[in-house]
Amino acid sequence: MRVPCPASLLPPAYDPDGRGEVQALAGRLADLAVQALIDEAELTPKPALVDGRGSGAHRDLSLAAMRRSARALRPTFLAMAQAAEGQPASRALREELAAIGRAGEPAMLAATGGSNAHRGAIWALGLLLAATAQGHAASPAEIGARAAAIAAYSDRFVPAAPSNGQSVAARFGVAGARGEAKAGFPHAVHVALPTLRRVRAGGAGETHARLDALMAVMAVMDDTCVLHRGGLPALRAAMAGARVVLDAGGTATPDGWAALARLHDTLMRLNASPGGAADMLAAALFLDRVTCPAAAGSCPLMETDPWKS
Structure with missing residues (x-):
């Protein structure tokens, strides 16, 4: 289904709790974040990731669990958007957003039976929707x-014990999730999103545009999820395999589609899931919705219009 392009999120769409425009904007941003995770x-098909075929390399997760996790995080995203509405960047805001995120993790774990579906997301x-809520409509950059x-x-108040991603980032000397954020999410803003829009504009279907965006990130990002599961050999395999897909013309071509299937088989053998790249794809899908150019007339949001939820 094609829906009007959300060129600006600032005019109020709905006010379910009678709390005014701030609540309406925060609710819309939370809906868009949830929908990005679900999308x-x-x-499908993604290499070694949970999708419509199955659990990929994540034996403890399923597509149904991923959907439940995303929906369970709506209150977390809503609280983050409300906290950042009209606020400048500050240590207090950073700590409040982090506290909200940590408080939201039990809802994710309850929805998945204890599995980490979306901690990185x-x-x-959370940071991107907070940044959107801070002020008027802005570009992805x-x-x-x-x-x-x-x-x-x-x-x-950050926990003393490092996360798996932080430990891997330190071990291999890569940016990790924190480095990505401090750099302004370049793999979402400057890699995934331009690829998504370029492939879409070229006439390929939305599935191909999104898969090619994922491949573009996988080809260049030091994914700590891959490194955690398979070390440098798995990361090199993921990067090289994604480049083969893109060099073949992308997933809309027969050769690119075949290369995508081979990449899935390779990463399954290595038990290496590109979860970091998947988070950047979700971030790009969110940014696509909140910055969709008005000149485009409409944005292909596939089957679900989150503004109706």
Whole structure:
């Protein structure tokens, strides 16, 4: 289904709680974040990731669990958007957003039976929707820069024990999720989103546009999820395989489609899932909706219009 392009999220769409425009904007941003996570999960076929075929390399997850997790995080995203509405970047905002994100993790774990479906996405999408809520409509790069300004502040209350991603980033000397945020999410803003729009504009279907965006990120990003599961050999295989898909003309071509299937087989053998790249795709899908050019007339949002939820 094609829906009108959301060129601006600022005019109020609905006010379910009678709290005025701030609540309406925050609710719309939360809906868009949830929908981005669902769209990423449902995209099929993805290499070694949960999708419509099955669990990929994630034996503890399923597509149904990913959908439940995304929907369970709506209150978290709503609270983040409300906290950032009209606020400048500051240490207080950084710490408040982090506290909201950590408080939201139990809802994710309850929805998945204890599995980590979206911890990285809470960080990425939370910062981007907060950056969107800070001020008037902005370009993807401007939203990324706002998110970077928030992420630049330290958090006095960060848990002492590092996460798997932080440990992997330190071990291999890569940016990781925190480095990505402090740089303004370049893999979402400057890699995934331009690829998505370029392939879409070229006439390929939305599935191919989204898969090619994922491949573009996988080809260049040091994915800590891949490194955690398979080390440098798995990362090299993921990057090289994604480049083969793109060099073949992308997933809309027979050769690119075949290369995508081979990449899936390779990463399944290595038990390596590109979860970091998937988070950047979800971030790009969110940015696509909140910055869709008015000149485009409409945006292909596939089957679901989150504004109706």
